Amino acid sequence: MGGILQQCIHSGFGVEMFKEDLTGPEYAERYIEKMQLAGLEFRTNSLVTELHEDRTLVYTNPIEGYVEVQGKAVILTMGCFERTPGQINLYGDRPAGIMTAGTAQSFLNKDGFLVGKRVFILGSGDIGLIMARRMTLEGAEVLGVAELNPYSSGLARNIVQCLDDFDIPLYLSHTVIQVIGSSRLESIIIAEVDEQKQPIPGTEKTFEVDTLLLSVGLIPDRHLTAQAGIKLHPRTGGPIVNNRYETNVPGIFAAGNGLHVHDLVDWVSLEGERAGESAARYVQGELTDAELISTEPGNGIIYVVPHYVLKQVDEDVRFYFRVDNVYKNVKVNIYKDDELLKSLKKNVMVPAEMEMIKVANQDILDASRVRIEVEVL
Amino acid sequence: MIKEMVCVVCPVSCRMKVDVNAAGDIFVSGNKCKRGVVYAEKELTNPTRNVSTTVRIEQGVHSRLPVKSDVEVPKALVLDLVKALDNVLVTAPIKMGSVVAENVLDSGINFIATRSM
Ligand SMILES: Cc1cc2nc3c(=O)[nH]c(=O)nc-3n(C[C@H](O)[C@H](O)[C@H](O)COP(=O)(O)OP(=O)(O)OC[C@H]3O[C@@H](n4cnc5c(N)ncnc54)[C@H](O)[C@@H]3O)c2cc1C
Numbered sequence: 259m260g261g262i263l264q265q266c267i268h269s270g271f272g273v274e275m276f277k278e279d280l281t282g283p284e285y286a287e288r289y290i291e292k293m294q295l296a297g298l299e300f301r302t303n304s305l306v307t308e309l310h311e312d313r314t315l316v317y318t319n320p321i322e323g324y325v326e327v328q329g330k331a332v333i334l335t336m337g338c339f340e341r342t343p344g345q346i347n348l349y350g351d352r353p354a355g356i357m358t359a360g361t362a363q364s365f366l367n368k369d370g371f372l373v374g375k376r377v378f379i380l381g382s383g384d385i386g387l388i389m390a391r392r393m394t395l396e397g398a399e400v401l402g403v404a405e406l407n408p409y410s411s412g413l414a415r416n417i418v419q420c421l422d423d424f425d426i427p428l429y430l431s432h433t434v435i436q437v438i439g440s441s442r443l444e445s446i447i448i449a450e451v452d453e454q455k456q457p458i459p460g461t462e463k464t465f466e467v468d469t470l471l472l473s474v475g476l477i478p479d480r481h482l483t484a485q486a487g488i489k490l491h492p493r494t495g496g497p498i499v500n501n502r503y504e505t506n507v508p509g510i511f512a513a514g515n516g517l518h519v520h521d522l523v524d525w526v527s528l529e530g531e532r533a534g535e536s537a538a539r540y541v542q543g544e545l546t547d548a549e550l551i552s553t554e555p556g557n558g559i560i561y562v563v564p565h566y567v568l569k570q571v572d573e574d575v576r577f578y579f580r581v582d583n584v585y586k587n588v589k590v591n592i593y594k595d596d597e598l599l600k601s602l603k604k605n606v607m608v609p610a611e612m613e614m615i616k617v618a619n620q621d622i623l624d625a626s627r628v629r630i631e632v633e634v635l
Numbered sequence: 636m637i638k639e640m641v642c643v644v645c646p647v648s649c650r651m652k653v654d655v656n657a658a659g660d661i662f663v664s665g666n667k668c669k670r671g672v673v674y675a676e677k678e679l680t681n682p683t684r685n686v687s688t689t690v691r692i693e694q695g696v697h698s699r700l701p702v703k704s705d706v707e708v709p710k711a712l713v714l715d716l717v718k719a720l721d722n723v724l725v726t727a728p729i730k731m732g733s734v735v736a737e738n739v740l741d742s743g744i745n746f747i748a749t750r751s752m
Pocket residue numbers: 260261262263266269270271272304305306307335336337338384385386388479481482513514515516519520521522523524526646
């Protein structure tokens with residue numbers, strides 16, 4: 259139990275929920291203990307293979323075999339998966355030694371296998387940055403990190419403590435243009451890219467490495483959604499939900515990285531609590547239908563979750579969103595219809611860091627739309 | 636002299652401006668909490684880091700047990716301490732929070748288990 263947390267052995271979890279700086283496994287264990295105290299039933303080593311609109315689902319495991327369950331409510335918390343080498347069209351050979359950073363993390367932190375000695379990392383996502391430090395600590399040499407964008411997609415603290423601390427260079431606006439090797443990876447070529455993200459001839463650099471780790475994006479796991487008729491959002495890749503975290507299918511809720519990719523586990527837990535509470539109310543028949551207020555990403559915003567707010571008295575709404583670029587010295591404005599409701603000054607905003615703004619539920623109940631926008635000052 | 640600094644104490648990653656006057660007093664702005672000030676002061680005098688790594692474990696569900704230093708470690712010692720843990724071998728069951736390596740390299744730093752296994 260605990261999902262991805264069990265392989266994230268570094269600290270940085272729980273600052274908001276527990277006001278403590280915990281490692282991933284410690285954060286997980288606190289919740290596992292709570293679950294055990296509450297006497298909740300659970301299954302491990304079990305894979306859910308089917309989910310239907312009527313909330314029946316099927317799981318399989320080595321002990322019980324194939325089991326069908328009728329859920330009164332279902333909460334989807336399947337997490338996300340990493341974009342793989344196959345998804346990014348790496349040009350060149352197909353040798354061993356190219357894998358996602360999360361795969362390398364699992365091998366190292368759970369099984370004790372260091373997947374390479376001379377390593378290059380493509381993509382500056384947090385898992386890649388964390389692995390740059392982890393592999394350095396375990397004796398590998400990390401030669402650099404290349405990032406296609408002119409800014410990092412990982413948290414600023416990870417650039418400082420995972421790369422700068424070990425003098426690992428970060429090549430912004432760079433990508434890997436060729437991988438070379440017959441059975442094992444032997445070298446890679448990187449190049450700078452122009453504004454259209456096309457490699458610039460003459461800027462190539464070759465690195466002799468045996469391993470290339472990819473940290474090029476996470477996608478919510480949605481293996482089970484299509485069958486159940488759950489609608490997905492094109493920008494988040496996860497289900498469309500309202501402020502109760504309910505999908506378009508009544509009684510099916512979603513939270514965490516399976517809904518939209520998070521940087522902070524604390525916010526995953528908060529979402530989970532909200533989804534759990536709603537599911538409990540659903541089971542007790544307390545959820546009533548209402549008109550929907552749509553939430554819209556305006557200028558500079560990629561997406562806003564939840565996608566809808568119900569027009570009825572409820573808890574305050576936490577809007578989660580990401581910006582589409584690096585912004586300095588801006589205001590975030592929240593509009594209800596076309597009236598400015600709230601405005602917050604921000605010194606720096608980056609796509610790598612999810613933002614959250616809490617809005618009082620009664621303040622928006624008479625609106626038909628809520629829009630969040632970045633205003634450059 | 637004003638220095639820009641990213642606080643690494645928690646994932647909020649506050650971007651701080653740190654100013655040191657002639658008398659050596661440190662002024663910090665941009666931090667969302669007090670720990671940012673402590674971090675900035677340390678970063679300018681004796682930078683330290685939390686260290687997490689793994690040790691070998693027998694009879695557990697995995698073959699590595701995650702551990703962390705019980706106090707922050709001076710930056711220069713980080714690599715040596717992690718290397719020194721190569722020799723540690725523990726046997727399950729282990730409870731989260733128990734000490735798995737004491738006073739490593741005579742540094743006074745202990746490493747504790749960060750999960751039960
Ligand atoms: C390298 C890395 C570093 C991070 N660093 C930090 C940090 O410093 N601070 C911080 O606060 N957050 C950090 N995070 C973010 C945070 O850890 C995650 O966002 C959070 O743990 C996600 O939780 P989740 O429950 O949504 O997903 P997951 O932890 O991925 O859990 C999903 C679970 O669902 C299971 N599952 C999926 N499909 C099925 C199925 N069909 N049947 C049965 N089970 C299924 C999976 O096996 C998994 O156990 C980091 C994340 C990573 C990857």
